Amino acid sequence: MSERVAERTGEFLPRLQLSPDHDLCPGCGEPLVLRLILELIDELGLAERAIGVVGIGCYTALAPLIDLDVIQALHGRAPSLATGAKRMRPESLLFTLQGDGDMVNEGLQEVIHTAARGENVTCILLNNGVFGETGGHMTATTVLGQRTKNTLEGRDAARHGHPIRMCELIAPLGGATYVARGSVHDAAAVSKTRRMLRRAFESQLAGEGFSLVEVLTMCPTGWFVPTKEGPGYLNGVLGAVHGVGELKREGKLLAR
Amino acid sequence: MRRLVEGSEAIADAALAAGCRFFAGYPMTPFTELLESFAAKLPAAGGACVNAESELEAIGMAWGAAATGARAATGSTGQGLALMQESLSELTRAELPLVVFNLARGQGDYFQATRGGGHGDYRLIVLAPIDVTEAVVLTQEAFYLADQWRNPVLVIGDYLLAHTAEAVAVHALEFGALPAKSWAADGGGGGRGRPRHVSSLGTTPGSKGIDPERAWQALAAKHERIAAAEARFEAEGVEDADLLVVAFGSLARFARHAVRELRAEGARVGFFRPITLWPFPSVALAAAAARVRRVAVLEQNAGQMIDDVRLAVLGAAPVVGIGGISTDPSGFGIGRLLDPENVRGRIAGALR
Numbered sequence: 098m099s100e101r102v103a104e105r106t107g108e109f110l111p112r113l114q115l116s117p118d119h120d121l122c123p124g125c126g127e128p129l130v131l132r133l134i135l136e137l138i139d140e141l142g143l144a145e146r147a148i149g150v151v152g153i154g155c156y157t158a159l160a161p162l163i164d165l166d167v168i169q170a171l172h173g174r175a176p177s178l179a180t181g182a183k184r185m186r187p188e189s190l191l192f193t194l195q196g197d198g199d200m201v202n203e204g205l206q207e208v209i210h211t212a213a214r215g216e217n218v219t220c221i222l223l224n225n226g227v228f229g230e231t232g233g234h235m236t237a238t239t240v241l242g243q244r245t246k247n248t249l250e251g252r253d254a255a256r257h258g259h260p261i262r263m264c265e266l267i268a269p270l271g272g273a274t275y276v277a278r279g280s281v282h283d284a285a286a287v288s289k290t291r292r293m294l295r296r297a298f299e300s301q302l303a304g305e306g307f308s309l310v311e312v313l314t315m316c317p318t319g320w321f322v323p324t325k326e327g328p329g330y331l332n333g334v335l336g337a338v339h340g341v342g343e344l345k346r347e348g349k350l351l352a353r
Numbered sequence: 354m355r356r357l358v359e360g361s362e363a364i365a366d367a368a369l370a371a372g373c374r375f376f377a378g379y380p381m382t383p384f385t386e387l388l389e390s391f392a393a394k395l396p397a398a399g400g401a402c403v404n405a406e407s408e409l410e411a412i413g414m415a416w417g418a419a420a421t422g423a424r425a426a427t428g429s430t431g432q433g434l435a436l437m438q439e440s441l442s443e444l445t446r447a448e449l450p451l452v453v454f455n456l457a458r459g460q461g462d463y464f465q466a467t468r469g470g471g472h473g474d475y476r477l478i479v480l481a482p483i484d485v486t487e488a489v490v491l492t493q494e495a496f497y498l499a500d501q502w503r504n505p506v507l508v509i510g511d512y513l514l515a516h517t518a519e520a521v522a523v524h525a526l527e528f529g530a531l532p533a534k535s536w537a538a539d540g541g542g543g544g545r546g547r548p549r550h551v552s553s554l555g556t557t558p559g560s561k562g563i564d565p566e567r568a569w570q571a572l573a574a575k576h577e578r579i580a581a582a583e584a585r586f587e588a589e590g591v592e593d594a595d596l597l598v599v600a601f602g603s604l605a606r607f608a609r610h611a612v613r614e615l616r617a618e619g620a621r622v623g624f625f626r627p628i629t630l631w632p633f634p635s636v637a638l639a640a641a642a643a644r645v646r647r648v649a650v651l652e653q654n655a656g657q658m659i660d661d662v663r664l665a666v667l668g669a670a671p672v673v674g675i676g677g678i679s680t681d682p683s684g685f686g687i688g689r690l691l692d693p694e695n696v697r698g699r700i701a702g703a704l705r
Contacts, residue, residue: 116560145543161558166543167550178413178420181375181421185374185423186540188540
């Protein structure tokens with residue numbers, strides 16, 4: 098069987114991305130989300146008033162590519178850093194970039210309180226249901242039955258507990274105004290996710306309060322599936338538990 | 354005009370006079386009144402005080418505020434500082450100016466303040482005011498030193514400092530010009546290929562990968578420069594002393610009083626007080642101890658600063674501890690040691 102190398106489909110780089118060069122795995126969904134964020138900020142004309150707060154995970158390696166002011170946080174702590182930064186720079190667009198290990202495991206308390214306080218920031222959760230950077234270990238969002246390096250027979254509720262569904266947890270909180278879960282498993286999903294991020298940013302610019310956009314992202318390396326099966330696994334396995342859609346807009350819970 | 358105010362309020366006033374515009378904290382005795390003072394005073398000054406859900410988040414919020422270039426602070430009691438250690442070491446590596454207050458329960462946090470419990474190689478500048486009047490000056494200087502060195506500065510006090518009322522007048526003090534914070538991630542740096550990334554990881558915008566060795570060597574070199582430049586102390590009556598008493602913070606106030614009384618009665622006893630616990634004033638202490646018969650360390654703990662005293666004196670004179678654990682059922686670190694007669698008795702005992 099011959100190795101197939103993905104063909105480069107173009108040289109196009111978002112204006113706010115300093116370089117195309119990074120070390121994330123083939124088939125990873127995280128660079129797609131970075132592209133959406135950077136394109137949107139450029140489109141909205143916010144390059145000179147945006148601050149990104151980046152957590153610790155694979156996506157941390159994307160931070161140096163960002164042509165925006167960036168504050169690097171400790172694992173789990175991005176929502177608090179965003180709180181302090183936004184309070185001092187209320188005119189800025191403040192977003193965090195965190196993985197599921199970062200936001201839902203290590204820093205769950207932070208994001209809940211940041212949402213409840215109604216901090217006027219946008220938290221972006223890259224949810225691939227696994228600790229990708231350590232090589233594929235269970236996180237709080239790992240779905241039942243999912244195999245990881247520390248749930249070798251699949252996540253079993255009796256031994257490992259149940260997954261936390263982040264948007265469903267945050268949406269009922271009073272300070273949260275926009276809560277949505279997107280995915281990047283195909284072009285239509287990417288397009289919907291882009292619209293969610295736009296609505297979150299617009300909500301923040303209107304001063305409405307806390308917004309959360311969760312994006313399901315592929316991690317074929319951490320799931321131990323072939324790269325080309327990543328999008329299908331994401332939509333079929335993770336998407337079945339972490340359902341895509343908007344949960345809250347303009348402070349009102351939406352029927353699903 | 355001087356006003357009679359408790360240390361907590363005076364420290365908050367001094368921080369505001371220094372331009373502090375952000376504070377976050379979580380209540381804990383005896384730190385609570387400092388949080389109350391910031392909560393009452395910061396909004397009117399155009400700042401923000403956030404009641405954090407824990408000390409982990411309090412220091413995270415202050416970190417975010419400081420990263421935008423604002424003067425920011427947080428604080429707690431030693432127990433809360435324990436929770437902040439990871440952030441303190443990482444902040445140091447991100448070279449962020451931040452002022453942190455530990456209004457501690459006694460003096461048992463000397464090791465925490467000077468060694469820390471965080472990961473990796475890092476140092477905090479540690480200032481230990483003796484009273485409210487000095488706290489007003491050192492609080493303002495803490496913000497200056499933090500900006501000058503781009504390093505967190507810890508101001509350590511105790512129940513007595515927090516709750517003793519003294520007549521003080523708080524004016525903004527001038528410490529000299531500082532460079533503009535061109536490194537600050539204030540949101541204005543995007544889109545031109547030269548963004549400001551405030552990071553502890555040794556990254557460079559536009560390049561992949563990290564270079565922690567270069568970053569950490571530069572940090573270590575900076576800490577050597579701080580150690581050479583910033584050691585502060587107070588010394589009294591050391592020229593003819595047989596016995597040198599070393600103490601810091603509130604307890605040093607008792608020690609200084611007793612030493613003055615004993616000297617007035619003809620005793621050959623001197624007083625040495627580190628004002629910076631890091632950098633420790635080792636060179637000055639070695640000089641002060643060069644001709645004494647004995648060095649006595651008075652500290653309200655099981656013996657922590659005595660290690661630094663021994664390292665400074667290097668065997669030139671015997672070093673003994675005359676303090677010890679002293680608290681009361683409140684657990685707030687008050688106890689029988691904080692008593693002029695008791696302190697005088699211990700110093701007189703070491704003279705014999």
